[in-house]
Each structure stands twice: as C-alpha cells, then as structure tokens.
Amino acid sequence: MSRPSETEALVKQAGSLLEQDKFADALPVIDQVLKLDPRSDFGLWYRGCALSALGRYAEAAGAYLELSKVTPGRAIVWYNLGNALQNLTKFEQAVECFTVATQLDPEFADAWINKGRLLDDAGRHTDAVACYDRAVKLAPEDVVAWSNRGNSLKALGKHKDALTSYRKALKFDPDNFAALVGSADCLLASGKPDEALKAVDRGLKINPAWGPAWCNRGMIQAAMRMDEEALTSFEKAAELVPEAPEVWNNLGEVLARLGRPAEAVERFDKAIDLAKDFAPALFGKARVLMNNGKKKEGKQAARRYLKLAPADDPKARTLRKLLGEE
Numbered sequence: 001m002s003r004p005s006e007t008e009a010l011v012k013q014a015g016s017l018l019e020q021d022k023f024a025d026a027l028p029v030i031d032q033v034l035k036l037d038p039r040s041d042f043g044l045w046y047r048g049c050a051l052s053a054l055g056r057y058a059e060a061a062g063a064y065l066e067l068s069k070v071t072p073g074r075a076i077v078w079y080n081l082g083n084a085l086q087n088l089t090k091f092e093q094a095v096e097c098f099t100v101a102t103q104l105d106p107e108f109a110d111a112w113i114n115k116g117r118l119l120d121d122a123g124r125h126t127d128a129v130a131c132y133d134r135a136v137k138l139a140p141e142d143v144v145a146w147s148n149r150g151n152s153l154k155a156l157g158k159h160k161d162a163l164t165s166y167r168k169a170l171k172f173d174p175d176n177f178a179a180l181v182g183s184a185d186c187l188l189a190s191g192k193p194d195e196a197l198k199a200v201d202r203g204l205k206i207n208p209a210w211g212p213a214w215c216n217r218g219m220i221q222a223a224m225r226m227d228e229e230a231l232t233s234f235e236k237a238a239e240l241v242p243e244a245p246e247v248w249n250n251l252g253e254v255l256a257r258l259g260r261p262a263e264a265v266e267r268f269d270k271a272i273d274l275a276k277d278f279a280p281a282l283f284g285k286a287r288v289l290m291n292n293g294k295k296k297e298g299k300q301a302a303r304r305y306l307k308l309a310p311a312d313d314p315k316a317r318t319l320r321k322l323l324g325e326e
C-alpha cells in the first residue's frame with residue numbers, strides 16, 4: 001500500500017497540470033494516482049476533467065460514473081457525467097443525470113438549464129419551461145436561462161411570454177444574439193414587423209454569418225412586401241446554409257411574387273431535391289406552374305402535394321380548384 005504522501009504529491013502534480021490546461025500531460029500522472037488508489041476521488045475527478053477537455057467523452061463518462069459510485073451524493077459529478085453523455089448523443093441518459101444533479105442540489109441552476117435544453121431538443125417544451133423557471137429563480141440574471149426559456153415558449157406558440165423572456169435576457173446582455181433573433185420571430189408573429197426587422201438587424205451586426213437569421217430577415221421583409229430586399233436576404237441565407245430546403249422554398253416564393261416564375265420553379269426544385277417530400281415547395285411549384293400555363297408539370301407537383309396534405313388543408317383546396325376538382 002502506498003504512503004499517503006506519495007498519492008497526495010501526485011494529486012497535487014496532476015492538479016497543477018490541469019490548471020495549466022496541460023490535459024494530456026496530466027493523464028499519466030492521474031493514472032499513477034489511480035494505480036495507487038483506484039477509488040481516489042481526486043484521481044477519478046481529474047481523469048474525467050482531463051478526458052472531457054480532450055474530447056474523449058466515453059472515457060470521461062466512465063471516470064465520472066465510477067466516481068458517482070465512490071461519492072454518490074455529489075451533484076457536480078452527476079452534472080459532469082450528464083455533459084459527457086450529452087456529447088456522446090446519449091440524451092435520455094444525460095437527462096437522467098441532470099435530474100439526479102438537481103435532486104441532490106435543487107439550487108444547481110446550470111443543471112436545470114442543461115436539462116431544459118435537452119428537453120427542448122426532445123420536443124418537450126413545457127417540461128423545459130419548468131426547468132428554466134427554476135433556473136431563473138435561482139439565477140435571475142442568467143442570460144442563457146432567459147433566452148432558452150424564450151425559445152421554449154416560442155416553440156409553444158406563446159409569443160408574448162417568449163418576448164418577455166427575451167427582453168429579460170437583453171436587459172442583462174443587450175447584444176445577446178439568440179435573444180435578438182428570437183425576439184424578432186416573436187415580434188413578427190405579434191404583427192410588429194418593423195420592430196422585428198430592427199431586432200434581427202441588430203443580431204446580424206453581431207453575427208453576420210448565421211444563415212437562419214438571414215432567412216428570418218427575408219421572411220420579415222416579405223411580410224412587409226419588401227420583396228427585392230427579401231430576395232437579397234434569402235440569397236444570403238442560401239449562401240450560408242445551402243442545405244436548408246426552407247431557404248430555397250422562400251426564394252421560390254419571393255421570386256414568384258416578383259413575376260419571375262421560371263426562376264421560382266428552379267428554387268422550388270432545389271428545395272425538393274434536398275427534401276423529396278418538402279410540402280411547401282411542392283405546393284409553390286404546382287401553383288406557379290399551373291398559374292403560368294404549364295398544367296401538366298403543375299399537376300404532377302400538385303398530386304404529390306395532395307398525397308401529403310391533410311384533408312382540411314386550405315392549400316390542398318387551392319390546388320384542387322386549379323386542378324378543376326372543386
């Protein structure tokens with residue numbers, strides 16, 4: 001059995017290396033600690049931290065899992081295990097870990113935030129809001145918690161409440177990109193396109209390379225009948241996120257409104273190439289073709305759309321009228 005001073009000296013050396021961000025150098029020292037004492041809480045903690053920093057999340061998760069057995073009551077261990085599992089895309093297990101962390105320490109705001117984020121990703125927006133509610137009570141100036149809460153509420157269609165959360169985030173960080181872009185969406189949905197455009201423009205000054213924000217800008221401009229400006233915004237979005245079918249669909253819509261049907265159909269086709277059953281583009285293509293004398297090609301797109309559309313879809317009724325079925 002090793003002398004306590006030997007293990008302590010190695011632990012101190014490992015800690016010093018980690019403080020200098022020398023994670024790879026720290027690992028052999030940590031391994032010596034664990035060889036001397038396989039249940040060393042410092043050794044397992046340092047190993048998890050070093051491996052996470054190096055992107056070796058599976059091994060980091062193993063270290064934190066072992067540590068959770070040695071010291072089961074430490075919320076931070078479960079939190080770090082959750083983060084490692086999240087990076088491994090093991091989202092359900094990560095949520096379980098964040099849940100344990102909040103049970104052990106109900107005032108652990110970051111654990112509530114991370115749990116909420118994963119619940120949002122799973123489409124459980126109401127549950128996510130409950131997590132963010134806990135987080136903002138514990139950390140009332142946490143910008144991420146307020147911004148994420150806004151995202152959850154927006155996903156639930158609660159635009160007024162979402163806007164309140166985004167404004168809270170912007171109170172503490174006026175240049176918060178996520179809150180600016182999110183508030184723009186809510187302002188547009190609330191019938192305030194002028195304010196929405198100002199918000200998204202502020203966001204794009206901060207992060208001009210974010211394609212979805214350019215798409216949002218185009219949608220706001222299209223709602224304001226600023227079609228030439230919307231076209232420019234959608235073209236910028238297509239440069240930045242060419243894999244997004246909704247961007248090409250939006251380009252098709254605005255080109256159709258500008259009286260450029262052939263170009264509109266090309267953009268709809270691009271959206272359909274990216275997502276075979278992308279219903280908005282099938283509808284747009286069918287409508288533009290049939291309204292411009294190309295009934296045969298238009299009927300093909302219309303039939304594909306109608307196979308996807310629910311019976312009470314108003315767009316389906318529009319196409320049936322163009323097909324002479326109503």
